[in-house]
Amino acid sequence: MSDLIGGNGCGVRIGVYVCHCGTNIAGTIDVRALAEFAATLPGVVLARDYKYMCSDPGQELIKKDIAEQNLTRIVVAACSPCLHEKTFRHATEEGGLNPFFFHMVNLREHDSWVHTDKVAATEKGKDLLRAAVRRVKHHKPLERRQVSINPDALIVGGGIAGIHAALTMANAGKHVYLVEREPTIGGHMAQFDKTFPTLDCAACILTPKMTAAKTHPNITLWTLSEVEKVEGYVGNYKVSVKRKPRYIREDVCVGCLECVEACVYKQAKVLDEFNLGLGKRRPIYIPFPQAVPQLVLIDPESCIEFKSGTCKKTCVEACAERQAIDFKQQERFEEIDVGTIILATGFDVFDASRIPYYGYGTYPNVYTALELERLVNASGPTAGEVLLRDGTKPKSVGIIHCVGSRDDNTNKYCSRVCCMYSLKLAHLIKEKTDAEVYNCYIDIRAPGKGFEEFYNRVSEEGTHFIRGKVADVFPTEGTNQLTMRVEDTLMSMVRQISVDMVVLAVGLEAQSDAQDVRRRFNISSSTEGFFLERHPKLAPVSTFTDGVFLAGCCQGPKDIPDTVAQAGAAAAEALALIDAGAVELEPNTAYIEEELCSGCKTCIPMCPYSAISFVADKKKAAINEVLCKGCGTCVAACPSGSIVQNLFEDVEVFDEIEGVLAYA
Amino acid sequence: MSKPKVGFYWCASCGGCEEAVVDLAEDVLKVVEAVDIAFWPVALDFKRADVAAMADGEMAVCFVNGAVRTSEQEEMARLMRLKSQLIIAFGSCSHMGGIPGLANMTDCETLLRRVYQEVPSVANPDCILPQERCEVPQGSLTLPALHDTVSSLDQMIPVDYYLPGCPPPVKLIKDAVSAILQGAMPPKGSVLAPDVAMCTGCPRKDSKPEKLLVSAFKRPHEIQIDPAKCLLEQGLLCMGPVTRSGCDAACVEGNMPCTGCLGPTGRVRDFGAKALSAVASIADATEESKIAGVLDKIVDPVGTFYRYSLPTSILHKRNRHEGNGAH
Structure with a gap:
């Protein structure tokens, strides 16, 4: 530590502190020379260099100097203001000055970390210090404003992340609006059969939470609804929610499904979205048996009454005196006031047809992993049977990993869940069909709790593991089979493996409308399109917009435990804000x-x-x-x-x- | 008590500022009554020697119009500064460099070549250019040197006040003169005009929409101008929002867009940059390719945004050196 007392004042008395940040700054910049230089600048009465300005003794130094040297302005040259501006403003305030009489120079990120030439870096440090000293003398005293926090919260997206966050907040006594654009909550998890690595039944663990969300007195659940507009600021958001017509009176329908049975379409003819088009449904339908809310809806695109107005309306007859069916329902808007928002808008699966050489959409027996989830699911289109398009059981199945992940041509990132769900599917296929299963992988990534053990288990069950990226899928001549051509990098040879069914382990992508959503909520996204957290390590569920938090795969690919953990964290952050009751706004307006x-x-x-x-x-x-x-x-x-x-x-x-x- | 002595001088200007003094009409008589005009080469027969003979600070106030671009103008400006207690930069050229200041887009050599050789209407087969000195049988003839850079008055000598405009509006001149006579002047360095932008008193103010986006900028000759509607809304580059008021929106009253002759408000450091920023704010394009399409309609951006203020702008003059970053 060293003191340098200068004296050439100009109305203000500036104290300058140059932080070593260990060797982060002092390793590249001559901090002593910088302090000596600062002492010569007009208005500077004191300049010091110190090992860690952010430490308690460092902060004490500022307070002591303000008292002893009558300092009126403080400049600290240290790290990024993102990290310690608050710290030093606080120290300045504790020392008896207005906290905005402080200014910070980012000597670390803007100088020492980005340069190697010590002399040049020190010279640059002088320029940055001179700029700060010249600026800080103009600083005026400012007051932070306090705004109160509305205790109500909005959660966007009713997948497992949204449900878990909603229940956490509702259990803490806060009122939550849970808004889901699909007719039911449950999200992707509701489409899964089992979950890795424990092979729990997804529905068995999810549906109780779905029902709890529906029945919780503190949760207002709106399905078929989308956030249209967000105005306001932390603690006081005004949100406009578009509520699309269900054509069913929600307060009257009891979910008896008699209308569905009575529909003039005796055969289900419309491709069923929930089963990814592998099954069919009627124009009046319920997405899946455990859907929440347990209400039917009418699809106006396929309903005869909507198309021609001449339907016999047997559904209305079946509903009888309950009169739940209302063809005249209109879209409407609800305006709500909330203090905090959690975005849990989830992901899209990678569109496998973007990789034409895997033949998805061309060869009927090429499936995506999510389609296979529906096939192995007891409530799925085949009642849990793994069947080829012609209705026969496959005797051999190839699972191709990393489809739309770890690939320069599609997505460079690893989607984190595909290895594990591919192992799970291999196990389930084997269990249901006794087929030979070939997993073609680049690396097996099994870093979670119980993951490696699960990999070993599936391996021991007889699943074939081939380390190599499949180059091509094409019909095997003279049979109904498909050939996977793959370089087996462990055997150093190119193999051609004929299988009855190919499953593509598609990766996770940001929702196709994520950019619109991002703009609506005024947050940022990473280059991949996933919403950007405020800090990758220290603020993983916060965003750059105060009061808006992230949960689940909208922030990046992750599995169910991580999603639930993040949803809990987002709820905790929102609760912390709500329970503080008020928030201080920066006065840089x-x-x-x-x-x-x-x-x-x-x-x-x-x-x-x-x-x-x-x-x-x-x-x-x-x-x-x-x-x-x-x-x-x-x-x-x-x-x-x-x-x-x-x-x-x-x-x-x-x-x-x-x-x-x-x-x- | 003797009447205060007043001087008028012109440097690089068109003479319009002198006209503005005459535009005072009968009020000029009151001025003449109150002051003693000691120097006004345009109207009265005084010579440089008469000024040189004065004691320093003998004149109470001197109004200097025009930019400074020759050695003679510089010399005279310095002489006026010496002999006058107050120097008032009179008119846009003196205030900010004005139209002559646009010459800072070029240099003397290029300028003279253009004017004396390249212009189609010039016949100069011997390529004779003006010389500072020329020997003739009768003796030596001299001309003042032409500066490579045009300057505003305050870039040459300290200036006490500014009377803005091209030319300064009569009302501002009258207010300034009466303030001087009453000794009720604002702080030194002030521009003697209201410090609010022109829109404030624009007769078309109410017709401007709150959300104005312009998809195609137009020039006055390209459209039939609606005399009641905001000119910006009609796609014309009206500088009213950027320009200091004080002219009672004279051009707009004449159904023509403001060109910004009164310069920026006291809070704006660079008129052209601010004007460009304001125009960019209303350009109806967010994609890069479309932005170019909208802004390409602006013919001569420097002449539009820096029409009166290039020498005093942060740009000051065109960088004519080769290479990147040289200055």
Whole structure:
């Protein structure tokens, strides 16, 4: 530690602290030279370098110096403001100054970590310090605003993630709106037969939770519903939910299914979405036996009454005096106020037809893994029999791993669940058909609890494992079989394996409309399209929008235990916010200098948060400070420079730029 | 008590600013009554020597119009500064560089070649260019040197106040003169005009929609201009939102878009950058390919956004050096 007392003041008394961050900064930058340099800058009365500024003694140093040296501004050159701006603002406040009299220089991420030339890095550090010292003297005292948190929560998506988060919050006594766009909750998990590695029946563990979500007094469950619009800010979101017509009065229908039996379509003719088109349903139907809510719905695309208006309406007759069927139901909108939002919008499976050489959609006996889940499921289209398209049992099945994962041409990432579900399917196929099963894999990834043991078990059951990526699938000449051509990299030879059925272990992708959803909730996404968490390690369920949290596969591929854990974490984060009762908003917002505004309206449509309105009687614009997030868009757009942003005033920004450029 | 002495001078300007003084009409008589005009080469027969003979600070105020681009203008500007207590930059050219300032897009050599050789209407087979010195039988003839860079007045000498406009509106001149006579001047460095943008008093203000998006920018000759509707809404590049008020929206009243001669408000450092930012804000395009399509309609962006202010902009002048990042 070293002290350097300078003296050339200019109205403010600035203290500068250069952090070593162990060797993170001091290994590349001459921190001592930087402190000596800082001491020569106008306004700086004290400059120190110190090993860890974020440590308690480091913070104490700031407080002590404020008291002893009458400092009025603090500059800390350390790591990213994302990490420790709060820490040092707090220390500044504890020392008796307004916390916004502090400014942080990112010496680590912006300098030491990205350079190797020590001399040049030290010179750059000087430029960054000079800029901060020049800027900080303009800082004004600012007040944080408090806003209260509405205790109600919105959870978007009724898969296992949404259900678990909803139940957690509801059990904690909070009112939850659970919004699902499909006619039933349950999500992808409801389509699975067994779960790896324990081979629990998916429905047996899921349906009790689905029912609990439906019956919980604190949960308002809306299916066939989608969030249309989100306005507001943490603690006070206004959400508009579109509720699509079911053509069934939800309060009257008891789910007796007599209408379904009575439908004029004696044969089910419509491809059944829940079974991925492997089965058929009627125009009036229930998605699957354990659907929640246990209500039928009418598909207007295939219903004769909707198409021609001339149906005999035997369904209405069957429903009789209950009169639950209502062909006139219209789409409607519900406006709700919530304080927190959890997005649990799930994933799409990879479209296997994008890899034409695997023949999906061309050769009938090429299936996706999700289709096979339906085939092995007792409530599926074949009542749990694994059958080929012609109704016969396969004697040999090939499972191709990594379809649409770990592939430069489709998705580069590993979808995390395919190895394990492929092992599970291998086990189930063997159990149901006694077929020879060939798993063609790149690597077996089995890092979870009980996963490796499961792999060994399936291996011992006689499933063949071939290490190699299948290059081609084509019909075997003269038979109904398919040939998989694969390089067996353990045997160093190319093999051609004829099988009756090929199963493609398709990967997980972001929902096709994830980008729309992302914009609607004003959050970010990664390049793969999955929603982006605030920090990959330390804020894995938060987003960059306060009060909006993530759960499940919308954030990235994961299995059921991880999804449930994340849903619980998201619920806990939301509950923590709610129970705090109020949240402090950063004061780096923009405001309009009313007497200087010309009322040109340029700023109004610019605001991404609809925070700016035109005050008709004054003929000037005004910013709602609570809605403003301080993005600065209006500040840049204002043609007469009449919008000011706290902490980013022109004089601060220009002086900072000039400070950086004042070398030489 | 003797009347305060007043001077007028012009540098690189069109003469419109001098006209503006005459535009005071009968009010000019009150001015003449109140002050003693000590120097005004355009109207009265004073010479440089008369000014040189004055004591330093002898004139109370001097109004200087025009940009500075020759050695003579620079010399005269410095002389006026010496002899006058107050210097008022009068008009856009003096204030921000003005139309002559657009010459900073080129250099002297290119400029002279263009004017004296390349222009189709010029016949100059011997390629004779103006010289600073020329020997003739009667002796040596000299011309002032042409600066490579055009400057605003305050880039040459300290300026006390600015009277903006091309030319300054009569009302602003009258207000300035009476403020000077009453000694009721604002802080030094002020622009003597309201510090609110022009839209504030625009007669078409109410017709501007709250969400204005322009998909095709137009030039005035391309459309029949609706005299009641916001000009920006009609696709015309009206600089009203960026420009200081004080002209009572004279151009808009004449059914033509504001071109920004009064310059930016006191809070804006670079008129053209702000104007460009404001125009980009209303361009109806979000995809990169479409943005170009909308903005390509703006012919001569520098002449549009920096029409009066290139020398005082952050750009200052065109980078004519080779290579990347040189300056």
